[in-house]
Amino acid sequence: MRLLTTVAALRCYLAKRRSENQLCQSEELLSNEATSWYQTPVGLVPTMGALHQGHLSLIERARRENATVIVSIFVNPLQFGPNEDFQRYPRTLEADGQFCEQAGVDAIFAPSPEELGVPQKSIQDSIVTQVIPPSAMISRLCGRSRLGHFQGVATIVTKLFNLVQPDRAYFGQKDGQQLAIIRKLVADLNLPTEIVACPTVREASGLALSSRNQYLTATQKQQAAALYRGLRQAEAAFKAGVRNTSTLIAAVEQELAMVTTVLVEYIELVEPTTLMSLEEVKEEGMLAIAARLGSTRLIDNTILRDRSPVIAIDGPAGAGKSTVARQVAANLGLVYLDTGAMYRAFTWLVLQEEIALDDECAIAELANLCVIELTPGENLQSPVRVWINHTDVTQVIRTPGVTSKVSAIAAQSAVREALVKQQQNWGKKGGLVAEGRDIGTHVFPDAEVKIFLTASVSERARRRQQDFKKQGQPEVSLEQLEKDIAERDWKDSTRKVSPLQKAADAIEIQTDGLSISEVTAKIIDFYQQRLSQL
Numbered sequence: 001m002r003l004l005t006t007v008a009a010l011r012c013y014l015a016k017r018r019s020e021n022q023l024c025q026s027e028e029l030l031s032n033e034a035t036s037w038y039q040t041p042v043g044l045v046p047t048m049g050a051l052h053q054g055h056l057s058l059i060e061r062a063r064r065e066n067a068t069v070i071v072s073i074f075v076n077p078l079q080f081g082p083n084e085d086f087q088r089y090p091r092t093l094e095a096d097g098q099f100c101e102q103a104g105v106d107a108i109f110a111p112s113p114e115e116l117g118v119p120q121k122s123i124q125d126s127i128v129t130q131v132i133p134p135s136a137m138i139s140r141l142c143g144r145s146r147l148g149h150f151q152g153v154a155t156i157v158t159k160l161f162n163l164v165q166p167d168r169a170y171f172g173q174k175d176g177q178q179l180a181i182i183r184k185l186v187a188d189l190n191l192p193t194e195i196v197a198c199p200t201v202r203e204a205s206g207l208a209l210s211s212r213n214q215y216l217t218a219t220q221k222q223q224a225a226a227l228y229r230g231l232r233q234a235e236a237a238f239k240a241g242v243r244n245t246s247t248l249i250a251a252v253e254q255e256l257a258m259v260t261t262v263l264v265e266y267i268e269l270v271e272p273t274t275l276m277s278l279e280e281v282k283e284e285g286m287l288a289i290a291a292r293l294g295s296t297r298l299i300d301n302t303i304l305r306d307r308s309p310v311i312a313i314d315g316p317a318g319a320g321k322s323t324v325a326r327q328v329a330a331n332l333g334l335v336y337l338d339t340g341a342m343y344r345a346f347t348w349l350v351l352q353e354e355i356a357l358d359d360e361c362a363i364a365e366l367a368n369l370c371v372i373e374l375t376p377g378e379n380l381q382s383p384v385r386v387w388i389n390h391t392d393v394t395q396v397i398r399t400p401g402v403t404s405k406v407s408a409i410a411a412q413s414a415v416r417e418a419l420v421k422q423q424q425n426w427g428k429k430g431g432l433v434a435e436g437r438d439i440g441t442h443v444f445p446d447a448e449v450k451i452f453l454t455a456s457v458s459e460r461a462r463r464r465q466q467d468f469k470k471q472g473q474p475e476v477s478l479e480q481l482e483k484d485i486a487e488r489d490w491k492d493s494t495r496k497v498s499p500l501q502k503a504a505d506a507i508e509i510q511t512d513g514l515s516i517s518e519v520t521a522k523i524i525d526f527y528q529q530r531l532s533q534l
């Protein structure tokens, strides 16, 4: 692992890493497919150091998803107010270096304020160019008592994104307002970085891990767990049907009132993306709290989501995902979101428009203008009905002409981005089952149930040989099929665009020797267990 403290060293390091990764992929490539398909992404975990298990969860996620992982450690003077704890903030770079080494980080970027051109002054006194998020997002919640804080965060994060140019950047849900502001920043400034939100990691007591927890005495640490208990009371009220903001906030206040040392700064219920106040929760709300314990300021939040559950089923080719997903949807009365049919429908449209498969710009244009509609088939045997731009393509998308081209189209990042947006819009209401390669990690990361459906290479080869036989196709040896499947697994899990990944919170089901009905029953059991926990 490298420790980089200057911009020049960072730039040199990243240039070498990117060329090494691409060289490595091209040498390993089993076929002549374009290197760009393959995994060279850079993941960035921005931090202020004093690393703990919460940071580790972000680093581990980044490690799973990227060829290079950079952790930035920078106590940003721009985001601390004049009366805040900039001087006191814990600085433990040596220990952080060991922490990152053990976590498999490739490099730490730990510049001085001078190296980053942000002299140790607050945002109000600073002379640097600033990034100002929308006032509606920074004037509420923590913004009320931390004037200039989010301008400081937005400015330094933009600088880090420009320096590192990460494909993905990882942030914690614990800082829910910061997460929403950074998502807005990336969208508004068209920054080519995917923002990955990671769940809040907590102490056994429920207290959210935070570098500032070091300030707490043992007694205060116990008392601080009241924040989480209050949020849990509100979650219970929400589960019992309460949707009114005042009632939900009262549930938190009631719990906190029992710990007189906890001085509440705010308890607010806002829309998680826009941070607008909510009178009641319609689809989802972020119940956020800030409080002081002695000189320590703590924050926490929970997302209250009123939707039917989403079941995400990921897994390698040949594991039976689509058959199982349709069966699970039918048995539970949920919608089967046939993502494969969507890519087939779009491939049909590209062919109809006579666009060359390698004309990615024209294809990107078309992908962002098309509208795909799906309705359930009459029964399990009949396919999902598919329309694209109001043309019924249910039958034609299964023809060899489309089938032979869908992989090349589906691998184009602009196509995936456009179709994933349509899928996520369907997901807002929930009540659906979707299967693919990155459903539980990228498309529906908040899915209530995540399944990773897999089978051994030999079992999948045997199934495919049986399928070929049923379809009257020429026999292919098991040895060749196993080789093809292993190669497909490698390509799917190493490609840059939506790689096959098992979500950290996914339940893995090995289907060797299991029937479709047995696998379906297992998933329905998991679903019902999960529902009882929500």
Ligand SMILES: Nc1ncnc2c1ncn2[C@@H]1O[C@H](COP(=O)(O)OP(=O)(O)OP(=O)(O)O)[C@@H](O)[C@H]1O
Pocket (backbone or CB within 6 Å): 046, 047, 048, 049, 053, 054, 055, 057, 058, 170, 171, 172, 173, 174, 175, 198, 199, 200, 201, 202, 208, 209, 210, 211, 212, 213
């Ligand atoms: N308990 C946690 N769970 C998940 N992510 C976390 C947790 N704590 C911090 N993070 C995330 O780590 C990143 C770096 O945060 P930071 O370095 O400020 O640590 P911190 O623990 O939040 O410190 P602070 O005490 O300043 O809040 C942020 O994206 C933050 O949301």
Ligand SMILES: CC(C)(CO)[C@@H](O)C(=O)[O-]
Pocket (backbone or CB within 6 Å): 046, 047, 048, 074, 076, 079, 153, 156, 157, 175, 178
């Ligand atoms: C994102 C961040 C690293 C910017 O300084 C900081 O706000 C933090 O640690 O959450």
Ligand code: BAL
Pocket (backbone or CB within 6 Å): 079, 175
């Ligand atoms: N993650 C918190 C950053 C701050 O309080 O400045």
